[in-house]
Structure formats: C-alpha cells, structure tokens
Amino acid sequence: xxxxxxxxxxxxxxxxxxxxxxxxxxxxxxxxxxxxxxxxxxxxxxxxxxxxxxxxxxxxxxxxxxxxxxxxxxxxxxxxxxxxxxxxxxxxxxxxxxxxxxxxxxxxxxxxxxxxxxxxxxxxxxxxxxxxxxxxxxxxxxxxxxxxxxxxxxxxxxxxxxxxxxxxxxxxxxxxxxxxxxxxxxxxxxxxxxxxxxxxxxxxxxxxxxxxxxxxxxxxxxxxxxxxxxxxxxxxxxxxxxxxxxxxxxxxxxxxxxxxxxxxxx
Amino acid sequence: xxxxxxxxxxxxxxxxxxxxxxxxxxxxxxxxxxxxxxxxxxxxxxxxxxxxxxxxxxxxxxxxxxxxxxxxxxxxxxxxxxxxxxxxxxxxxxxxxxxxxxxxxxxxxxxxxxxxxxxxxxxxxxxxxxxxxxxxxxxxxxxxxxxxxxxxxxxxxxxxxxxxxxxxxxxxxxxxxxxxxxxxxxxxxxxxxxxxxxxxxxxxxxxxxxxxxxxxxxxxxxxxxxxxxxxxxxxxxxxxxxxxxxxxxxxxxxxxxxxxxxxxxxxxxxxxxxxxxxxxxxxxxxxxxxxxxxxxxxxxxxxx
Numbered sequence: 001x002x003x004x005x006x007x008x009x010x011x012x013x014x015x016x017x018x019x020x021x022x023x024x025x026x027x028x029x030x031x032x033x034x035x036x037x038x039x040x041x042x043x044x045x046x047x048x049x050x051x052x053x054x055x056x057x058x059x060x061x062x063x064x065x066x067x068x069x070x071x072x073x074x075x076x077x078x079x080x081x082x083x084x085x086x087x088x089x090x091x092x093x094x095x096x097x098x099x100x101x102x103x104x105x106x107x108x109x110x111x112x113x114x115x116x117x118x119x120x121x122x123x124x125x126x127x128x129x130x131x132x133x134x135x136x137x138x139x140x141x142x143x144x145x146x147x148x149x150x151x152x153x154x155x156x157x158x159x160x161x162x163x164x165x166x167x168x169x170x171x172x173x174x175x176x177x178x179x180x181x182x183x184x185x186x187x188x189x190x191x192x193x194x195x196x197x198x199x200x201x202x203x204x205x206x207x208x209x210x211x212x213x214x215x216x217x218x219x220x221x222x223x224x225x226x227x228x229x230x231x232x233x234x235x236x237x238x239x240x241x242x243x244x245x246x247x248x249x250x251x252x253x254x255x256x257x258x259x260x261x262x263x264x265x266x
Numbered sequence: 267x268x269x270x271x272x273x274x275x276x277x278x279x280x281x282x283x284x285x286x287x288x289x290x291x292x293x294x295x296x297x298x299x300x301x302x303x304x305x306x307x308x309x310x311x312x313x314x315x316x317x318x319x320x321x322x323x324x325x326x327x328x329x330x331x332x333x334x335x336x337x338x339x340x341x342x343x344x345x346x347x348x349x350x351x352x353x354x355x356x357x358x359x360x361x362x363x364x365x366x367x368x369x370x371x372x373x374x375x376x377x378x379x380x381x382x383x384x385x386x387x388x389x390x391x392x393x394x395x396x397x398x399x400x401x402x403x404x405x406x407x408x409x410x411x412x413x414x415x416x417x418x419x420x421x422x423x424x425x426x427x428x429x430x431x432x433x434x435x436x437x438x439x440x441x442x443x444x445x446x447x448x449x450x451x452x453x454x455x456x457x458x459x460x461x462x463x464x465x466x467x468x469x470x471x472x473x474x475x476x477x478x479x480x481x482x483x484x485x486x487x488x489x490x491x492x493x494x495x496x497x498x499x500x501x502x503x504x505x506x507x508x509x510x511x512x513x514x515x516x517x518x519x520x521x522x523x524x525x526x527x528x529x530x531x532x533x534x535x536x537x538x539x540x541x542x543x544x545x546x547x548x549x550x551x552x553x554x555x556x557x558x559x560x561x562x563x564x565x566x567x568x569x570x
Binding site: 102205245 | 309396
C-alpha cells in the first residue's frame with residue numbers, strides 16, 4: 001500500500017519523535033560533566049570530576065546503595081511469586097480465573113498515590129516502623145503483577161510437547177520442571193526481573209509514603225530538587241541509563257543472532 | 267477475593283486429578299496471599315481511615331475510628347478545582363500522547379516490518395526514557411524551559427511571551443511534562459496492536475477504491491482499537507494520580523496542583539490522614555469505574 005504522503009514522511013516523523021524522547025536524557029548526561037558547584041543549573045565547563053568522585057557528595061552513594069539493595073531483594077521476591085502465578089494461569093484451568101485476573105490487574109491500574117497511602121495506613125494501623133523493610137514490602141507488591149504479565153507471555157509460547165517428551169522419558173515432575181520448563185522460561189523470567197528491578201529502582205511515589213526517614217535514590221533527587229540537584233545525581237542517573245541500555249541491546253542482538261542462525265540452518 | 271479463589275480451586279480439584287488441584291494452589295497461594303495482605307487490605311485500611319474523626323482530646327494528626335461520611339463531602343467541596351485539574355490535565359495529556367504515539371507506533375509496527383533489527387532498536391528508543399530516573403528527566407525539562415533558558419528568552423524577544431511571563435509553573439508546562447513522561451505507555455500497546463495488523467486488509471481497502479484516509483478510518487483505526495483502549499487506560503490512570511510534574515519543585519506551581527499533590531501534602535506534610543484517604547478512595551473509585559467499563563468491553567483475559 002502506498003500512502004500519498006510521500007516516502008520520507010514517516011521516517012522523518014519518527015526521527016523527530018525520537019529526538020523529542022531523547023532530549024532530557026542527553027541533557028541529564030551532558031550535565032553530569034558540568035563543573036558545577038552545589039547546584040547544576042548553568043553550564044560552567046567540562047569535567048570528569050563528578051564521575052570519578054561521585055561519592056564525594058554527601059548522601060548520593062548511600063541513597064544509590066539503598067536503592068540497589070531494595071531493587072535486588074524486591075526483584076527476587078516478586079519474580080519468584082509472579083512466575084509461579086504465571087505458570088498456574090497458563091497451564092491450568094480453574095474457577096475464579098476472572099477474579100484472579102482482576103486481582104492481578106488492579107495493582108497496575110491503581111494510581112501510585114492510592115497504593116502508597118493505603119500501605120502507609122496499613123503499616124500505621126499495625127504499628128510497623130517504616131524503613132527499608134516497608135519499602136521492600138511495597139515494591140514486591142507493585143512489581144508482582146508486571147512479572148506475571150511478562151512471564152505469562154513466555155509460558156504461553158512454550159510448546160507443552162517438550163514437557164510431555166520429558167515425562168515419556170521417565171523424568172519425574174521435578175526433573176521436568178528444572179530440566180525443561182525452567183530453562184525454556186528463563187528468557188521471560190530474566191526480562192521480568194529486569195523490568196521489576198527498573199520499576200523498583202525508579203519508584204518514588206509509593207516509596208515516599210512508606211520510607212520513613214530512609215533515603216532511596218529517587219527520594220534523594222526529590223529532596224534535593226527544592227534547592228538544586230547536584231551533578232553527582234546526574235552521574236548516577238546516566239550510569240544506570242547506560243547499564244540498562246547495554247543490557248537491553250545485548251539481549252536484542254543476541255536474540256537476532258540466534259534467529260539468523262536458525263534461519264541459516266533451515 | 268484472594269482467599270475465595272483458593273477454596274474454589276480446592277473444591278474444583280475433586281473433578282480433576284487431585285495432584286493438579288494441589289499444584290495450582292501451591293503456585294497461586296503465596297502470590298495471591300501477598301496481594302491480599304499488601305494490596306487489598308490496605309485499600310480497606312484506606313476506607314477506614316477516610317471515615318475517621320479528629321480526636322477531641324488529641325492534637326494535630328490524632329484521629330479516632332468513626333463513620334464520618336461528611337469527610338467525603340468536605341473534600342469534594344474543598345478540592346473540587348484539584349479534581350477538575352487532575353481530570354482535565356490527564357485527558358489532554360492522554361489525547362496528546364495518543365496523537366504523538368500513533369504515527370510512531372504505525373511506523374515501527376507496520377512500515378518497518380521488513381527490518382526486524384531496526385524495529386527492535388526503535389522499540390528500545392521508545393522505552394529509553396524509562397531507564398533514566400523519572401525525576402531527573404522531569405527536572406531536565408524544567409531546566410530546558412527555565413526562566414533564563416534561551417527558549418524562554420527567545421519567546422519573550424519575539425513577543426510570544428510577555429517580558430514577565432514564564433513557562434515553568436504554567437498548566438502548559440505540567441501537561442507537557444505529563445505527556446512526555448507517559449508516552450511510552452501509549453506507544454507500546456499501540457505498537458503491539460499495529461504489529462499484528464494484517465496489511466492485506468489495507469490492500470483490499472485500496473483495491474476497492476477507498477482513499478488512504480478512508481482506509482485508515484474504516485480499517486486501520488478499528489483494527490488497532492484494542493491498542494488505543496489499553497494505551498489510553500495505561501496513560502490516563504498514572505497521569506490522574508501523578509504529583510511530580512505538577513509539584514512546585516518540578517514543572518508546576520501552587521496554581522497547577524493536582525489531586526496527587528493534595529493527597530501527598532495532606533498525608534505526609536500536615537498529617538490530615540482522613541482527607542487524604544477520602545481523596546484516594548474517590549480517585550480509586552473513579553479509576554475502578556473506568557476499568558469496569560474496559561472489562562465489560564474486552565473481558566479479563568486481555569487485561570494482563
């Protein structure tokens with residue numbers, strides 16, 4: 001089908017859209033090299049100092065460390081719980097499917113302020129002291145549904161014939177799971193874990209309601225925003241961005257390589 | 267809800283092999299129990315707090331269990347402008363996100379089909395903003411449109427802005443930020459929908475002498491409706507509850523405060539838990555109505 005718009009309209013539009021999407025990222029990255037003082041508002045000259053001495057700025061690295069710890073623990077818990085639910089949803093038929101689907105969807109559909117205020121009220125009623133523990137509890141809760149969605153897609157694309165073949169060859173259910181199902185699900189589980197970590201690491205709203213006086217990286221930026229965010233925060237943000245992009249590109253290129261190899265064989 | 271689900275699977279197990287029933291329960295129970303404890307009961311806690319009354323013998327932030335339905339009428343009258351703002355900003359930003367995302371998603375999902383690697387790279391670019399901190403990317407826009415920036419001084423020099431007019435702190439800036447921050451939530455579902463679009467339908471349309479715009483209206487648009495609906499939902503909901511973009515430290519000012527800003531301030535700063543909770547319950551109620559409409563149209567299987 002040929003649209004009368006001309007061949008270049010869509011590529012040009014996409015180019016403009018990507019420039020728009022990338023502007024704040026480029027800005028953040030550029031200003032991580034700014035030879036700034038306390039705030040990072042105007043360009044004062046190029047320096048690598050902020051990258052080499054990130055932890056010089058009080059609180060940045062502590063907040064970053066807390067965020068990584070919270071991200072790792074919540075990701076492990078949410079991925080385990082979510083993968084189990086995803087397998088059950090795709091592989092088994094049972095009553096109350098609709099209610100379970102709805103229960104899993106609702107946390108994703110609930111605005112973060114509501115989730116945050118609700119959990120904070122719950123902790124208050126139970127007399128629980130807010131801190132790293134309560135943040136992790138909150139993060140596992142909102143990451144869980146996203147894990148289910150991601151892993152579910154992978155389970156659905158899995159050929160049950162492979163598991164049946166395992167059973168026919170006298171593997172017990174545990175062996176079938178660990179030798180066949182789990183390795184095949186691994187790419188989906190890994191994607192879910194990455195998503196979960198990204199969600200946890202970047203969450204501010206729910207965390208802010210349940211953190212008490214504990215700092216995370218987004219909370220550090222929020223508190224600093226009132227008086228000016230230091231360039232060191234840009235360093236952390238840019239470093240995380242680069243790491244995430246490299247991971248995503250590596251998996252994509254790897255996937256494409258495998259696809260091409262398969263095509264060649266046939 | 268969660269616990270009802272377990273018991274039902276158990277009773278269902280009698281007609282099926284018993285082992286399957288036990289496996290299902292073992293797989294579902296931990297996760298659903300977790301959501302029961304840390305998602306459902308907090309919502310109930312929220313409703314309870316929203317009905318609390320000021321403790322006559324206590325100080326600020328001391329409340330006693332009560333059944334003050336009046337709290338709801340008070341917040342509706344007091345914070346009506348904020349509710350209106352949340353709704354209208356979310357509506358405008360969602361429409362803008364849809365208009366910006368659709369051609370982009372169409373390009374990636376339909377036009378770029380012969381180049382799978384390019385498709386993947388472009389998808390990575392769409393989600394790239396997710397990898398830089400939400401707060402940092404919002405602050406970047408604040409700096410780009412700051413009062414001393416060349417964009418604002420140029421606008422003032424050309425007379426598009428008065429000398430004492432600025433961009434940061436205006437509804438325009440807040441809606442700009444909201445649109446930017448949530449565009450990937452719109453583009454991804456649109457892409458998923460358009461990627462599955464069978465282009466032979468489009469060819470059939472033009473073979474039957476339909477103009478390109480008619481093919482779009484009668485074929486492409488209806489076929490991509492699931493993506494439009496889920497994208498709209500995924501964009502509108504977080505925007506309606508957002509309080510970063512509209513905050514005075516970020517892109518907004520006191521005159522752009524949305525519902526989320528009130529909930530945050532009342533809950534965390536002035537310890538007025540009942541009013542913050544009542545507003546949260548109202549927001550949740552509005553969202554549930556939206557979701558119910560969606561479920562009625564498309565069922566629950568497509569939710570996840």
